Amino acid sequence: MPTARIYYFSGTGNSKRVSEWIRKTGENKGFSVDCIDISKTERRNISRPEDDVLIGFCSPTHGFNLPPIMMHFLLFFPRGKSKVFIVNTRAGMKLSKLFLPGLSGMAQYLYAIIFLLKGYKVVGMRPVDLPSNWIPLHPGLKTKVVDSLHEHWKLKTERFANKMFSGQRDYRALYDLVQDLLISPIAILYYLIGRFVLAKSFYADSSCNNCDLCIKECPVKAIKKVDNRPFWTFRCESCMHCMNNCPKRSIQTAHGYFIGAMFLSHSLLLVLFWKYISRFLQLPSDNILWDFADTLISGSITILTFLVTYRIFHYLLKVPVFREIIRYTSFTRFLFWRRYKYRTGKQRI
Numbered sequence: 001m002p003t004a005r006i007y008y009f010s011g012t013g014n015s016k017r018v019s020e021w022i023r024k025t026g027e028n029k030g031f032s033v034d035c036i037d038i039s040k041t042e043r044r045n046i047s048r049p050e051d052d053v054l055i056g057f058c059s060p061t062h063g064f065n066l067p068p069i070m071m072h073f074l075l076f077f078p079r080g081k082s083k084v085f086i087v088n089t090r091a092g093m094k095l096s097k098l099f100l101p102g103l104s105g106m107a108q109y110l111y112a113i114i115f116l117l118k119g120y121k122v123v124g125m126r127p128v129d130l131p132s133n134w135i136p137l138h139p140g141l142k143t144k145v146v147d148s149l150h151e152h153w154k155l156k157t158e159r160f161a162n163k164m165f166s167g168q169r170d171y172r173a174l175y176d177l178v179q180d181l182l183i184s185p186i187a188i189l190y191y192l193i194g195r196f197v198l199a200k201s202f203y204a205d206s207s208c209n210n211c212d213l214c215i216k217e218c219p220v221k222a223i224k225k226v227d228n229r230p231f232w233t234f235r236c237e238s239c240m241h242c243m244n245n246c247p248k249r250s251i252q253t254a255h256g257y258f259i260g261a262m263f264l265s266h267s268l269l270l271v272l273f274w275k276y277i278s279r280f281l282q283l284p285s286d287n288i289l290w291d292f293a294d295t296l297i298s299g300s301i302t303i304l305t306f307l308v309t310y311r312i313f314h315y316l317l318k319v320p321v322f323r324e325i326i327r328y329t330s331f332t333r334f335l336f337w338r339r340y341k342y343r344t345g346k347q348r349i
């Protein structure tokens, strides 16, 4: 019996669901298909796949790139010669009857380059635009839109999967090459700086009953208990699992604190301090490498500011006045700010 293996990572279920759609299509074609959650797999223990196994990878897009957990998994993945296909789920939206795509950035190309260098044959590259789960930026989409996006993309995914299991090729992801290359610099900055800063934007409000579900279920083990309350460490990849699954809806994005800490890190004091130093040392300021270094140094100052202020913020949350200020400046606490969770009458993954 022909065999296929799909490795996936999923924060809020989209990529898991896509892997399941692909698995079912494969089984209908007579394949034996395994779906493997990489967050529950020891990446160093994976052995070289047999040459005739079809391998699929599926993960969300984070910051125009792969989530770090997936990127690191791929780097450890053994060399091989089998056929590989790549699927990244993105932030799909719907405007009236128009389905709007997300942006892959480097996600697909990074996968493809790593596999080509490891000796694999890349036979498929496909983005799938399921509902955006990035709820610190916008409320979760309405159920009707979510259902419609799932229905629309299930068919397209099955069509793609049919091609993969019939030995055909499909490189639909390459249609976006130009725009993807243009936004790649942002992907690099997100990987080096942005993700660390975002990790420090979550907190559990006073309705948290310490059930510890967020800590137990975090796919990257990024949440720990500090002072008897959940505390988000820099390991957090903002996958949104905790925030969307908290039974008490207690996990919020601290927009007020975030803006304050950003302001502090870019405040005149810090910026002038750095500008003064660079002028004092007479560092060059007119070439691209210097600009990049400048961004990294400013980014490091930002990360450092969040490292220090987040801990202070965590303890200050015990002070009622401060807690109220943070509560009223966290937009996610309002009821209209929906969480993202895909449900149908019968199915809930």
Ligand SMILES: Cc1cc2nc3c(=O)[nH]c(=O)nc-3n(C[C@H](O)[C@H](O)[C@H](O)COP(=O)(O)O)c2cc1C
Pocket: 009, 010, 011, 012, 013, 014, 015, 016, 059, 060, 061, 062, 063, 064, 065, 089, 090, 091, 092, 101, 102, 103, 104, 105, 130, 131, 132, 133, 134, 135, 237, 238, 239, 240
């Ligand atoms: C931190 C973060 C960053 C994201 N960045 C992007 C992005 O760059 N481009 C995009 O199209 N979607 C982006 N999204 C949306 C997710 O990729 C998309 O909703 C995905 O389907 C979620 O998959 P999952 O449910 O398997 O975690 C981002 C979501 C999060 C939480």
